[in-house]
Amino acid sequence: MALTLLVVNILGLSGVSRRRSGVFVRASLPPLCRRRSLSPELHNQSFVLQVGSVEELRTCTLKLAVYSRDFSGLREAALGVVELPCEQLDWELDIATTYTRQLSPTKSKLKKSLSSQETLGRRKSSVCMPRALGQLFILLQYQTLAQRIKVMVRKAENLAKLTRIPGTPHYVVINLRQDGKVIGTKETKGASGPNPIWNAPFLFDLPPGDISQLPLVLEFIVMQGRLYTKSSILGRVLIGSDVSEEGQGHWKEMCSRGQIETTRWHTIQSD
Structure with missing residues (x-):
């Protein structure tokens, strides 16, 4: 069975304050795992997402969420999100298309990251959420x-x-x-x-x-x-x-x- 890959290149990001530290993007295409990319302003960053077929891709929504991390590296805040319904986009195998979209604001407070020592020190609860390790x-x-x-x-x-x-x-x-x-x-x-x-x-x-x-x-x-x-x-x-x-x-x-x-x-x- 042929492997079909969706390659998403982050060409640039404008309008974000230079005071922001550690700007990065998370891309997701349910039910695939998310991919992360740091500092898209500085480099052409790519995400590679595996899909079964173009027909299956049309049923998905490509979501690109932009975040920033503070200088301590312990907190991150959502700057905005772009959602692209794949059924509305033009898809041709091996043909690249370029889109420019405005970030939609998201309401998200700074979240403090937990170190693994803090995580291990907590008691087990009835609901166990996996921690992102990278x-x-x-x-x-x-x-x-x-x-x-x-x-x-x-x-x-x-x-x-x-x-x-x-x-x-x-x-x-x-x-x-x-x-x-x-x-x-x-x-x-x-x-x-x-x-x-x-x-x-x-x-x-x-x-x-x-x-x-x-x-x-x-x-x-x-x-x-x-x-x-x-x-x-x-x-x-x-x-x-x-x-x-x-x-x-x-x-x-x-x-x-x-x-x-x-x-x-x-x-x-x-x-």
């Missing part, structure tokens, strides 16, 4: 002749903090598992901030056999900590033939496209 941008390439996988951990966005110590870096441990057993492991260097950039490439040799039939899983464990101090696990991303729909999709795309590099955002899941 997203990981991963590149995969199946090198068929060499029988290996190229993995690049490019960057992350909106990573949750596990410590109040400023500047504590995040790093990523990558495990290649076969039937649950680790057969290869790599690790990035540390990078600080909620939006770290690693651009760290690694190569994993594969066991003999057809990759589409092998019980393989790539495990990305996002850690926070320093050398000589105890590190904590923020969460993990799994990509493979027998994981979540998001992880399966990237794995199948990598296997089917051969030497072509494939990139996707992945939502970090808690343990």
Whole structure:
């Protein structure tokens, strides 16, 4: 079955006060997970959303919500939202169209983010809401002749903090598992901030056999900590033939496209 992707490029944002700090956009296309992008004024930011078909896309509404975060990074406020009913837009495969829309105001007070220590300190309630841990941008390439996988951990966005110590870096441990057993492991260097950039490439040799039939899983464990101090696990991303729909999709795309590099955002899941 052919994979249909909706690519949304944020070309620019005007009329927002320069006093605003950490302006970013959340894009959603129900029932897909939201994607986040920081500072669209400075860079051409893209969201890639998977859809079944153009017909299915026409039944959705593309929602772009603009937020700002204060200088402490603990509070965020909604600046406005744009909603585009997809049935009213012109869709042609591989053809880009450009739209300019006015932000509709939203009534939203500043929300204080909870650190994980505060979250862990609370008692369990009858309703458990998952906490956003951030997203990981991963590149995969199946090198068929060499029988290996190229993995690049490019960057992350909106990573949750596990410590109040400023500047504590995040790093990523990558495990290649076969039937649950680790057969290869790599690790990035540390990078600080909620939006770290690693651009760290690694190569994993594969066991003999057809990759589409092998019980393989790539495990990305996002850690926070320093050398000589105890590190904590923020969460993990799994990509493979027998994981979540998001992880399966990237794995199948990598296997089917051969030497072509494939990139996707992945939502970090808690343990």
